Amino acid sequence: MAAKPSRNEVPQPLTADELAALRAGESAAFASLVRDHHRALLAVARGMVGANDAEEIVQCAWVKAYRSIASFEGRAQPRTWLTTIVMNEARMYLRKQAREPRVHAENLDDPMGERFRAGGGWRAPPSTWSHDGPEELLMQAQFGDCLHRILEAIPAQQRLVLELRDMQGRSLDTIGRELGLSAVNVRVLLHRARQRLYQAIERFEATGQC
Amino acid sequence: MLTCRDLIAQADALLAGDLSLRKRLSIRMHLALCHHCRKYVAQYRRMVGLLPHVCDHANEDEVAAVLERVRQEAAEEAKGR
Numbered sequence: 462m463a464a465k466p467s468r469n470e471v472p473q474p475l476t477a478d479e480l481a482a483l484r485a486g487e488s489a490a491f492a493s494l495v496r497d498h499h500r501a502l503l504a505v506a507r508g509m510v511g512a513n514d515a516e517e518i519v520q521c522a523w524v525k526a527y528r529s530i531a532s533f534e535g536r537a538q539p540r541t542w543l544t545t546i547v548m549n550e551a552r553m554y555l556r557k558q559a560r561e562p563r564v565h566a567e568n569l570d571d572p573m574g575e576r577f578r579a580g581g582g583w584r585a586p587p588s589t590w591s592h593d594g595p596e597e598l599l600m601q602a603q604f605g606d607c608l609h610r611i612l613e614a615i616p617a618q619q620r621l622v623l624e625l626r627d628m629q630g631r632s633l634d635t636i637g638r639e640l641g642l643s644a645v646n647v648r649v650l651l652h653r654a655r656q657r658l659y660q661a662i663e664r665f666e667a668t669g670q671c
Numbered sequence: 672m673l674t675c676r677d678l679i680a681q682a683d684a685l686l687a688g689d690l691s692l693r694k695r696l697s698i699r700m701h702l703a704l705c706h707h708c709r710k711y712v713a714q715y716r717r718m719v720g721l722l723p724h725v726c727d728h729a730n731e732d733e734v735a736a737v738l739e740r741v742r743q744e745a746a747e748e749a750k751g752r
Contacts, residue, residue: 472733488738490743491738491740492734493732495729495734495738496728496729496734497726497729499733499734499737500728500733501727507734520736520737520740523737523740523741524740524744527741527744527745546744556672559738573679577674577675577676580674581674581675581676581677582674582675582676583675583708586710586711587707587710587714589710599721599725600694606700608725609727612725612727623722626688626721627722627726628722628723628725630723631689648683648684651683652680652683653684653720655682655683655715655719658718659714659715659718662718663714
């Protein structure tokens with residue numbers, strides 16, 4: 462049996478053998494897919510339908526993914542494919558509930574606002590991160606766990622855009638189309654998410670506390 | 672004159688290369704003079720570069736719950752045939 466990945470180990474693209482195992486319906490291969498992508502899919506669903514309904518949306522998406530796995534040709538990254546299924550499932554659910562998509566970018570607070578003086582200069586300038594970069598931090602289990610808590614604490618719609626843009630590499634235009642948002646609103650959500658993350662990393666660097 | 676706050680607000684566009692030549696020049700001039708903003712932009716860039724490498728794996732209970740749901744649905748489907 463293959464060793465389980467550590468919590469922060471990034472899923473690699475599927476090998477031909479892994480793809481073949483998935484398409485053949487091998488349960489260990491499917492379990493590995495779930496392990497690698499389930500939480501990211503939950504983040505997508507939370508941003509679209511809210512926390513209460515996200516788990517059900519993702520469970521339904523997994524059922525659909527399992528049913529159609531034989532036709533997955535591996536041209537797209539598995540996460541991209543799975544995210545599309547989750548987003549379709551969320552849209553269908555919202556239509557059935559006669560609800561509008563919840564994603565919007567109004568009334569967002571400014572996470573960095575208090576760090577500037579009225580004239581626009583720094584009141585609380587950035588501290589220097591002690592490591593060469595967060596790459597080294599990511600190798601530390603304590604920081605990895607902290608980072609996951611930070612990501613969970615980011616408001617769901619900002620986290621959704623962060624997932625689609627920074628973790629999956631979708632273009633801002635594509636995200637706007639998929640979520641029914643203007644490009645400006647996508648940018649605002651992304652910027653707020655990144656600023657929150659920056660502040661949290663800085664706090665961890667300064668205090669060792671999450 | 673571009674303020675530090677203005678510059679931070681444009682950090683994403685700067686990283687994405689989405690700025691006009693005029694804005695880029697204005698930002699470069701500011702960065703040449705302001706070490707706080709230089710530090711912020713450099714660390715911000717590294718943080719964004721890190722994100723594709725962040726992965727949060729589901730625990731075994733979460734995996735088991737999904738597999739059970741898939742199994743149940745497959746069983747229901749087989750019964751209905």
